[in-house]
Amino acid sequence: MRVSKFVHAIDLHACGEPGRVIVGGITDVPGETMYEKMCYLEQHGDDLRKRMLREPRGYPAANCNIVLPSRNPKADAGFVILEQVEYPLMSGSNTICVVTALIETGMVEVSEPETVLTLEAPAGLVTVTAEVKDGKVKSVTFENVPAFAVHLDQVIDVPEFGRVTVDVAWGGMFYVIADAEKLGIEINPDRGGEITRAGEMIKAAAREQLPCVHPENPDVSGITICVMTGTPKKKGATAKNAVVVSSGQLDWDRPMTWTGVIDRSPCGTGTCARMAALYAKGELGLNEDFHHEGILGTVFTGRLIREVRLGDQLAVVPTIKGQAWVTGFAQYVVDVDDPFPDGFTIGDIWGGAVDKPLAH
Numbered sequence: 001m002r003v004s005k006f007v008h009a010i011d012l013h014a015c016g017e018p019g020r021v022i023v024g025g026i027t028d029v030p031g032e033t034m035y036e037k038m039c040y041l042e043q044h045g046d047d048l049r050k051r052m053l054r055e056p057r058g059y060p061a062a063n064c065n066i067v068l069p070s071r072n073p074k075a076d077a078g079f080v081i082l083e084q085v086e087y088p089l090m091s092g093s094n095t096i097c098v099v100t101a102l103i104e105t106g107m108v109e110v111s112e113p114e115t116v117l118t119l120e121a122p123a124g125l126v127t128v129t130a131e132v133k134d135g136k137v138k139s140v141t142f143e144n145v146p147a148f149a150v151h152l153d154q155v156i157d158v159p160e161f162g163r164v165t166v167d168v169a170w171g172g173m174f175y176v177i178a179d180a181e182k183l184g185i186e187i188n189p190d191r192g193g194e195i196t197r198a199g200e201m202i203k204a205a206a207r208e209q210l211p212c213v214h215p216e217n218p219d220v221s222g223i224t225i226c227v228m229t230g231t232p233k234k235k236g237a238t239a240k241n242a243v244v245v246s247s248g249q250l251d252w253d254r255p256m257t258w259t260g261v262i263d264r265s266p267c268g269t270g271t272c273a274r275m276a277a278l279y280a281k282g283e284l285g286l287n288e289d290f291h292h293e294g295i296l297g298t299v300f301t302g303r304l305i306r307e308v309r310l311g312d313q314l315a316v317v318p319t320i321k322g323q324a325w326v327t328g329f330a331q332y333v334v335d336v337d338d339p340f341p342d343g344f345t346i347g348d349i350w351g352g353a354v355d356k357p358l359a360h
Helices: 034-044 046-053 092-104 189-209 268-280
Strands: 003-014 020-024 064-068 077-082 114-121 124-133 136-143 148-158 162-170 174-179 217-221 225-230 239-246 260-262 290-293 299-310 313-322 324-335
Touching: 003 046, 003 092, 020 092, 034 046, 034 064, 034 077, 046 064, 046 077, 046 324, 064 092, 077 092, 092 114, 092 124, 092 136, 092 268, 092 313, 092 324, 148 189, 148 268, 148 313, 162 189, 162 268, 174 189, 174 268, 189 225, 189 239, 189 260, 225 268, 239 268, 268 290, 268 299, 268 313
Parallel strands: 020 064, 077 114, 174 225, 239 290
Antiparallel strands: 003 020, 003 324, 064 077, 114 124, 124 136, 136 313, 148 162, 162 174, 225 239, 239 260, 290 299, 299 313
């Protein structure tokens, strides 16, 4: 056997959403910050993302994270997030998976009943409190980057659906938020195909019609993800959602190739974006629990804890609480004769090509 490019990984899921965590084989990546390391990987090391997320090692709903040393003296560790069509600055479910992997494998100093960590994500420093019992992480609560609304109750033109009213908000990524039930779609697993198709179409239209730029980083712009909202079914839930993540590039001339997948969790950054939009409308206050039900019936609990300003932009600082479970440990390699060293995609489940991530 002749193999190379060994990486050691822990596979987990956060309330249903898979989040592979690479903990060995990648010693470091050039860059002073996790944002710079993310940009380096995107420009010079994208083969790793493709290899981990495409077939045969991945599938459309897969996510991956690379744990890296942080040069920030306040951080216990850093991580970069890899997804199918972009390198997100922040992700809630991935953060929960990374924290769980670090604690349950003893890669960080652990204390019970609580372990407090500071991680550096591409979006910046993230403060984390994990509830730990007998070495098991029972919950992870993290303070996310500030969230804010950009567009509220805007009407956009969407192919096949006509005029659709949406919000746009930042929760670590720019989200377009639409009411699925007003489109005649109920948020259930068996309606997944309809949800993803509608979400991809709304996202493409909103990206074209509703520009947005992060006030502190002009390189971060454009809507890349969609929250479809609905009526909760789980007792105690405040709201329900299905977040649609692209698994292929969009082509207006080939609408049937618009392909996405649903976040299996209630989505941490999507919850933050939803809370920011509700706060801006006066429909959610500070220090109120927001129990967000995902498509599988699992729940993340969000809370807005204070107002801040990002330049001229009013924002709110959210927290997210959820849990992850380890599903396996693996070593991934590349055989020197493998005809697909960076993996592959096929249009039956992947839609369009995924060679180029969406620009930030």
